[in-house]
Amino acid sequence: MTVDLDSSGSCRFRVLTAPGPGAVAVIELTCEILETAPHMLRRLSFVRPNAQSGILASVPPDNVAPQNAAVSVKGLDSIMSLGRICYGYWNAEDLVVVRTSELTWEIQCHGGTIAVNRICRDLLSDGVLEGDRDTEAVSLATPAASMDALRLKDVQLIVKQAVRSRVANARSRRTAGLILAQASNSLCQDLMTILNSLSKDVVEVKAVRQRLAGWLDVADHLTEPWRVVFAGAPNVGKSSLMNMIAGMERSIVCDQPGTTRDIVEVDGVVEGWPFRFVDTAGLREGSEDQIEELGIQQSHLATSQCDVLCLVSDDAGAWHDQLSLMKLPKHTVLVRNKCDLMAELDFVQPLRNKSPALSGLPIIHVSAHTGHGLPELLEWIRRAVVPQEPDKNTALPVCARQFEIG
Template sequence: MPTTDTIIALASGQGRAAIAVLRISGPGTRDLVTALAGALPAPRRATLRRLTDPATGSLLDRGLVLWFPGPASFTGEDMAELHIHGGRAVSQNVVNASLTRESVRLAEPGEFASRAFENGKLDLSAVEGLADLINAETAAQANQALTQAEGSLRDRATGWREHILRAQALAEASIDFSDEEDVADDAMVQAKQEASALLQELTAELQKRSGERLREGFRIVIAGPPNAGKSSLLNAIAARDVAIVSAEAGTTRDLVEVHLDLDGLPVILTDTAGLREGGGEIESEGMRRALSRASDADLVLWLIDATDPQTDPPADLGKLAPFPVLNKIDQVADAGAVEVLPISAKTGAGIGSLLDEIKRRAADGLEEGGEPPAITRARHRTEIEAAASALQRFLNEEGEHELAAEELRIAARHIGRLTGHIDVEEILGAIFGEFCIGK
């Protein structure tokens, strides 16, 4: 992405709206704004101006112009925003008039954030937090993303790296004073104490899953025998017809998902094929997919048909014990025969209690307490795992101080990659590509 160009893009949503925001950044921003608005407004002060076509002088719109001289701007370059009327034709006319200027072009997806990163205004973890904030669908997701965008992971990574640097200094001292055995051994002991404490902290962080769950959604799978009412339950919880419901066993043969916001918590609810012995080729594939999805779920609801209560789920159903739910209580005289949560997906009886239980379990899984989770993406987990492995190798190394010191350098490099300070060129394109044009 050449930074000699000046870029422009619609930063607000596409389509008709009351207001549209055009964002401009680059060395030609001052000249472009002057050409459109007639004069540059005072920095950081919204000023109402007539916007005219620099080539023809025709009126394009009247709107607010904001001028952000670099380096005190989001991108670190000269920037401006044009707050204009939100009609598609209006914003397109202003963009087209801007593109007639030399070295002005449309921005690529994520290019504003990319320039902010390149100019030291954002670290990589903050960029990822910003992307998650834009994509957040629930209040909890937005809070986590905002915390990361404000530097929670950066601060944690900085502290971890300081631990490694102290251990490195001690390890290097043991090499420098190798001819003085008592000094060298004492320095290496202190280095390993430093590394051991950090390894314990990283290991504890790796055991947490709340950050990834919150970003991706708490996954709940509805499983059970055919015709137990799984699709009806999905529709009842979603409060709309998502899945086809039929009295015929084996109607659901594929996975049906719905994304829900339960009191600000993101939940992904999945209906699956009924589990039973036998069945045709297609139904067998549906059951295989059901078991596979259940194995990755954070919660499995095992649905029992009150008219034919088969209470025992398969032994390989998920990594956690399934939560049993008794459905169709409206069709039996005694719903207390099986001691599980009784509901009727058809009449809605007990659905409120089930939702309360789901919310409680989702909250427990998404909010592990303490400080905000450091790991919200697979990339974070990969780098921290690699750093922890290097620290473990350092602790296991006996006698060869030079080899041990190299493991500390490897650990430091992986921690540095969390924030983009070291060797991250190969992942930049993937991260910035998540953004819409204009961010």
Template sequence: MNRVIVLTPPGRAALATIRLEGSAVKDVLEKQLLRRSGNKFRFEVLPRPVLVRFPVGDGLYEEVILRVVNSETAELHCHGNPLLVETITAKFETFGFHRETWEQWIYRTEEDAIRAAARLALADAPTWTVTSILLDQYGGSFSRMIDKVENALIEGNWQEAADILHRLLSWERVGLHLTRPYKVVLVGPPNAGKSSILNWLVGYRRAIVDPTPGTTRDFVAAATVVEGWPVELYDTAGLRPPQDELEAEAIARTRRTASDADLVLLVLDRSTEWTADYARLREAWPEAVVILNKRDLPPGPGAWCEGLYLSTRIGEDRPVLLKALSQKLVPEPPPPGEAIPFTPDQVARLKEALAAVETRNRSMAVKALQSLKLKSSPLGNP
């Protein structure tokens, strides 16, 4: 099959790469391309890329850089204008080339599903921490541990197989958040400083800060990084007896959003008096990181709970909060080279294998393990 693949991401860019594969590459390029001088192009494996002219219609030519990989593979590097990229790609379709996405190309060309999934995930890796972990999996850390489990099963060592599977699954939370940011929700009473803390953490004015209670009615979300881990922060409506139907709905949505958060930050104004309402909020989210905000002001009276005593006006308090969030989200970061499952499908297959091991069902365990590497989807989506 002859294929045309746009390897660069969609959207405007300085350059784009279009890959051609198949037996028709040589014939089509020789018929279409011209040398820069205007002479016909003769296809051959060249030691370095060359500048050529490609017809884009109505007697017009676009100068592109051609790299000949082998007798059936070449790459065209052109301007990244989406219209030009589409024009060139569509023209090859008229020559009988099948259009393939870059995801499909990766999934087809990688040796197994784990490497393909890791390479796909690397395209969206937001931080070096995430990138380094995914590179370990691409390099075989996860695959080698799967091989160890299979070998243990062949030798009849059920306990070793179970121990390895338990270790792999212990990284489920970390692994799944390599491709999906942690959801961190700020909750608390009005004017506790939730919006200020969100702005403080992301480093710019994302949320509106106003002294009027109830200013935040809808959610404000912002992406950031906490010590290498991708995080999405949510500022929410202040929790108090609602003043109208709109505020009642906003408060209900706040509680729903916090219920499925990976971490809740309970923000309380330390300059005010401790109240029964504060106590109820603390009881509602016992696992929350409590932020006792506004320590730049005189502390209010009452028997206050424990928490992080800080202020957005004090610069050295920011790294203290970031450290606390990181330790709560990832108490034990994985060591370099650790095998970590990073897709829901991988976690599901590992759980199937563990269940089979615990019932001494060798064939089902092996089947689940082998399915981890099997490339069964034509869409590049293991």
């Protein structure tokens, strides 16, 4: 008997798991007339574990043919009895199929958007409708539109959950406002473009991914501060700079080398953006004091794990050997301290001549004693990590992991 799927509209499917990557995605398929099930499942090809070898082997082709071939109701009943777990694939996608009732099947495939989108598109092209029969969003004329409407609700839920969890950890009014804005700006539509990548223009999807990926670092630091490390030789004024920025004495200040032995951190906000300023032990060749030597090792570790490195110096000649051993991060600035003690012409040309390793690094002259140059230093730090400031209309990927962005 030949069944006209278009006229009966008896086969439907729905995605039971939320969009985005995961271990397993589940798609439920139902039909009202059992005779339509073979057509609904026509793209399945079944395999089963080989009892002797322990590997997957194809089911003999009695009643079950490869993809795109008709399968009888009797063949389905013999292979897919109620509750039986069947291994197989949908075109190139590995999956597991379970018959949960006389007219209902569950397909369990790889989590993520690619496998689910491919299977759903195949079902739609075969005339299978999406959603429950009573769902108003389902339309025979526009099944793809109903699919988008249901997925949009799931995407909005994911974004709202991300916003709710992140705003609780916001460190400034500005970052809190940007987080809250993601629930109402274009982020959901951008994520829908990625989610429906198989049905969208490749260039459009790539452009959306690149745009969101470009804001990934900013999105990550809406709740986590950027790390700014002050490193340099002993007794160049790193701790004094930290104290001036913090507005309180968090670091011990002394003219004796080796005073700072532990990592000292202080959190602050610069133009609405969160930063963690880190004071380190002076970098110099091995110390006889084991505790001080440990502090120097921690300083090297801190410089390798920071977002911004401020190399503090009051004499460029002391820097050459240390810099040759360090891999400078992308955002590195030379902070020339104690500028109040020297003439302006004394700390530009000699600096570059004495230390070729500093060639090309920006230089900011400051004084921890008077505060001169500190506003310029903080402005440079902010611009280094946020060269283009977002506003509330900017889509920031606050749920990048769920949609494989970056």
